[in-house]
Amino acid sequence: MLVKLILIGKLKDRSWESHCQEYLRRLGAYGKVEYVELPDSDPISEAKLIQRELERDKGAEVVVLGEEGKEYTSIELSQKIPAINRKTVFIVGGPYGVAAEIKQRADWIWSLSKMTFPHEIARLLLCEQLYRAFNLAHGGSYHHLSKEEKLSQNKKK
Secondary structure, three states: OEEEEEEEOOOOOHHHHHHHHHHHHHHHHHOEEEEEEEOOOOHHHHHHHHHHHHHOOOOOEEEEEEEEEEOOOHHHHHHHHHHOOOOEEEEEOEOOEOOHHHHHHOOEEEOOOOOOOOHHHHHHHHHHHHHHHHHHHOOOOOOOOOHHHHHHHHHHO
16 A cells, blocks of 8 residues: 645744644554655646646545545545555646646545535644545454444444
8 A cells, every 4th residue: 555645825823733743653563655745836727736746646535625525534535445456646736726726637526525624624634534444444443333233343244
């Protein structure tokens, strides 16, 4: 497994950064994790920077975080992630989101929620949910399954 995060803007509060890094460290138990922060500016400039990064990752699965995307439960995400058999790039845009041409390049668009979150929260949710999904997919105990989830997991095996 190889995961790359392309993130627009820096986290200014060290506590947010610390929490994100902790989840990425944990995620590293399942494979290599790359983390690229690009400067925030206008959507056109950000799109060019993202395109340049994507050119380095030809053949990768591209996932854009966007409010118009599909929402997944943690269980659904944990079932989708292992089906990806190539490098996966997750993109979190800046304050104006991700440019349309980047979204068109995406293999899928993932919505964390119908609500809009500040950049810091979106980034932390991404890191935590990726860790949770990989942990679940590998039989870890981070996520406490309800009875219904356990039945669902057993039926899929």
